[in-house]
Amino acid sequence: MAALNPILTKVFRGPLDLNGPVFGRIFYLFEYARSYVEERLEAFDARFGTDTSAPTFERNQKTSVHFYVPTTASTIYEILGSIPLQPNKFAFVDMGSGKGRALLVASEFPFKKIVGIELSEQLHRSAEQNVERYKPDSQQCETIELKCMDALDFAYSDEPLVLFLFDPFGREILQNVIANLEASLSAKPRDVYVVYVYPQFEDVLKGSRFLQMVKEGGPKWRPWSRYVVYAATTAAAASLGLDPPPMT
Numbered sequence: 001m002a003a004l005n006p007i008l009t010k011v012f013r014g015p016l017d018l019n020g021p022v023f024g025r026i027f028y029l030f031e032y033a034r035s036y037v038e039e040r041l042e043a044f045d046a047r048f049g050t051d052t053s054a055p056t057f058e059r060n061q062k063t064s065v066h067f068y069v070p071t072t073a074s075t076i077y078e079i080l081g082s083i084p085l086q087p088n089k090f091a092f093v094d095m096g097s098g099k100g101r102a103l104l105v106a107s108e109f110p111f112k113k114i115v116g117i118e119l120s121e122q123l124h125r126s127a128e129q130n131v132e133r134y135k136p137d138s139q140q141c142e143t144i145e146l147k148c149m150d151a152l153d154f155a156y157s158d159e160p161l162v163l164f165l166f167d168p169f170g171r172e173i174l175q176n177v178i179a180n181l182e183a184s185l186s187a188k189p190r191d192v193y194v195v196y197v198y199p200q201f202e203d204v205l206k207g208s209r210f211l212q213m214v215k216e217g218g219p220k221w222r223p224w225s226r227y228v229v230y231a232a233t234t235a236a237a238a239s240l241g242l243d244p245p246p247m248t
């Protein structure tokens, strides 16, 4: 059976991947129906005049680039409301921000700044419009930067960080994103939380020397609302520091 594992993994992370060419479309229809029901229940777009609910499967959608579907708003409120941090010291960065749902909800917390990183130009433009439209009285952070770029090229700034991931990409990209984060933490030890919703590849976070799980939540029967929160404290990052950054 053990010998079969790599083959099964190749099949289920290959042609039969839920974001791949065969099951991708079927999964997309499921997600479409789910998002429709959720919007009826939460009325996020209806209340705020935004357009974040409908999933988007692009024509040349790659298997490793997971298609857009928004995080359930109540899940983001639950997570951000439960992390013991002073938001005004932290940047909130959503890797794979899509139409911007998580950014909008995060802006109801007093983060120092909010950054959305999105690969797709079409989704990036939708996010720009949504940020323009979203002006509830409860908004506490208006510094929202949207960047249309590959998450792999993102250069972290030096402040404490909440890194938000809602199943944006496959294992390999996640490994590289976490390796970049570790390099940044090594150069500048600081407090970081990694929030991973629908944590398909949680083992990548588990394997990090810098990160420790501090919370998990969401019902198991609704995998898209399940989440884990990992933390790196300044002290832990400093004690684990790799080589100091090169002198220039």
Ligand SMILES: C[S@@+](CC[C@H](N)C(=O)[O-])C[C@H]1O[C@@H](n2cnc3c(N)ncnc32)[C@H](O)[C@@H]1O
Pocket (backbone or CB within 6 Å): 064, 065, 066, 067, 068, 069, 070, 071, 094, 095, 096, 097, 098, 099, 100, 101, 102, 117, 118, 119, 120, 123, 149, 150, 151, 152, 165, 166, 167, 168, 169, 173
């Ligand atoms: C499941 S959606 C998450 C949407 C958003 N974070 C939210 O919570 O509402 C995943 C998003 O990640 C984006 N994405 C996938 N790979 C990416 C990459 N390498 N760089 C930037 N964005 C990426 C996809 O285009 C998609 O919009």
